[in-house]
Amino acid sequence: MISKNLFLARLMEDLKRRAWLILVSVLLFVISIPTYVAMNISLISAREELIRAARVNTALYEFANNLYCGNSGLFLFTVVFAIICGIQGFSYLYDRSKVDFYHSKPVKTTTRFFTIWTNGIMIFLVPFLIGTLINLVFFAANGILDVKLFSNAWIFVLMSFGLYLCIYHMAILALMMTGKIGVTIMGIGVFLFYEVCIRMLFAGYSDYFFRFFYINDESNWVMPLLSPFTYLSYYDLEKWSGAFTFFCLLLFAAAVLFLALWCYKKRPAERAGSAMAFPVVQPLIKIGIAVPVMLFAGIVTSDIMEYRPVEGTGNPGFPIFIGILALLITCGLIQVIFEADIKGTFHKKIHIVISFVIAACIALIFRFDLPGYDTRMPSADKIEYATLITESGQGYYRSYLDEDMKWISKQEYVDKYMKLTGETAKAVRDLAAHSEALFLEQPNKNQFYETYKDTGYIVVSFRLKNGNMFTRQIPVALREKEVVAYIEMIETSEEFIRYNEPAMSEELLSAVESGNWQIEASWGNNILNEALSRKQAIQLLKCYREDLLINNYAARSSEMPAGNFRLSLKTGVSYYGNLEFMVYPSFTNCIQYLKENGFETEAYISAENVEKIVVTRDYPTENEEIDFYDETTYESTPGVYFTADYEKAQEVESKASSYSERALLDAILASAYPGSMDWEYWYQGNPIEENYRISVFFKENTPCFEEYGSVADFYFLKDSLPDFVKADLPDNPDTTE
Secondary structure (H helix, E strand, C coil), rough: HHHHHHHHHHHHHHHHHCHHHHHHHHHHHHHHHHHHHHHHHHHCCCCCCHCCCCHHHHHHHHHHHHHCCHEEEEEEEHEEEEEECCCCCCCCHHHHHHHHHHHCCCCCHHHHHHHHHHHHHHHHHHHHHHHHHHHHHHHHHHHCHHHHHHEEEEEHHHHHHHHHHHHHHHHHHHHHHEHHHHHHHHHHHHHHHHHHHHHHHHHHHHHHCCCCCCCCCCCCCCCCCCCHHHHHHHHHHHCCHHHHHHHHHHHHHHHHHHHHHHHHHCCCCCCCCEEEECCCHHHHHHHHHHHHHHHHHHHHHHHCCCECCCCCEEECHHHHHHHHHHHHHHHHHHHHHHHCCHHHCCHHHHHHHHHHHHHHHHHHHHHHHCCHHHCCCHHHHHEEEEEEEEEEECCCCEEEECCCCEEEEEHHHHHHHHCCCCHHHHHHHHHHHHHHHHHHHHCHHHHHHHHHCCEEEEEEEEEEECCCEEEEEEEEEEECHHHHHHHHHHHCCCHHHHCHHHHCHHHHHHHCCCCCCHHHHHEECCCCCCEEEHHHHHHHHHHHHHCCCCCCHHHHHHCCEEEEEEEEECCCEEEEEEEEEECCCCCCCHHHHHHHHHCCCCCCCCCHHEEEEEEEEEEEEEECCCCHHHHCCCCCCCECCCCCCCCEEEEEEEEEEEEEHHHHHHHHHHHEEECCCCCCCCHHCCCCCEEEEEEEEECEEEEEHHHHHEEEEEEEEEECCCCHHHHHHCCCCHHHC
């Protein structure tokens, strides 16, 4: 009992010097955040559109749920407060006189440590809990508190507490290893970001020197293994459960706390005020920082000087020079910090030599691909299953629904569901191997693009029978004979179609059919669109799914889309999903259904809507002394406009011809494609005549004028230019009248 009372007395005594931290914690967690919550509740409750739609409670619930679902703002407050608390608690270690004062007291080292440590925990935790309770009372008073929200709130409290412990202990450990506050802050930065920087550096060099390197956006590959942020991200991505995440946070925090306590016990008192408390680690820190800095400076300079070995551009002279310069500056600066004397800039030259050798070896490993990254390809008998991402089956508005009815990216969807086996997996492997071979025949990427005009890329992943994953991003020559054969084989596979096309998702069909989702659907060419009812949208989606199963690469490569089928799905107040499906003339089920229901499928625009058409042809000419304009200026037809092309410095002369006769309008529109509509480069490549622009002027009071405006841009499709346009706008502009 006496020991317990003494510990409490020491806690109270220590709190006296930390009163300002208590005030900050109360202001932040007990006053500011609950006030923010109350203000938002009031604002949402007063929104007239929500009141009219009787959706106030739904909006309030979404706000409350967002507050306690990985709120990055609250996590940021937690991180900053943990750093401040950790440094302030043990800041006496910076001052030799204060160290002597504290250590002169008859208190065990461990007791002194945990007295300060405990107060740092309570200063955060108590106000945070009180603030959370106040928020929950607000939610309950507005009738939106249920079991799920209550559970999410307390899970968030646990996650925040786990994060606080990790950062708090890292701040303490950094302080134990240093003797000045500035160096401590730098040490915390190293703990938090060093592994991230190393991983990003590795990814950057791999991308610069390996031709087929790929990291997908959802892999979290750059997230460090030794970081609480990684564990939280796995929970946020639903890879880990809440209990397991909290356990990992506690385990990490305990390990760092053990190191901090060990350093506290071993820390020499005379090192107070010195840069580093343990001189023995100085060479490791110096080399460990100097090597990445040199490599980072080299890759940044490479980017500036356009030195890209994969593309065959630039030379390594400046990157090497700047890298060495950065190494010298970094080593000198760190040594000055260690010695607190500018004269020590170039002391310990051996550290500079060691750092240079290590950095040079790493750079050479990447430059000459010593691991053989670009030349490895698993044999078919070692593959358990394959996944393939192509540039087909995706557009600007496309997204994918998973079994939890959540919108996810194509990468996530493919990783989660696609498992190609048998002949399809073999075809994917053969496509990857053949495309790699075609690419490696060329000296660099630019030469590959010159040799094969229509190119795209694929991302292949193989799950090997030994459990490893093999992933590459490979450029493909889309019109090369063997590539076409492999793609056709893959795209006729039902298992590929079902997971490549978002329209094939059973969850999407269920969402469109469900009354729980609000939908807006339309058919058209983005100039003239017609609304579809829910019933029509459901039937058209079913027709589209049937057509996808029977129309492969060859069919779509030989034609342009007839129009766009657009779907917009909404659930709740703020969760949207937008999709756009291109319907081709060979999609007979869709075309037949649209015709039966009175929708236009034959022409993009009828000449009845058109007042006139102006066709403009550009005649680029090289000009070294060009005047650049901030904006393109366009003179009346025929005229000249200038574009600010700083790389090629081209002056573009344009000639134009206007048409208003019905027969000529029909001929132009029959050969034109709306600029407002996309096409799929994977199938059609670049199908337009690049030097021609068509301006279609609509008559007033026509559907096109009312919906789109007075003028729309079109393009001529290749090999479809009307003869009269060729005559009016010949190859030599000087021959025109």
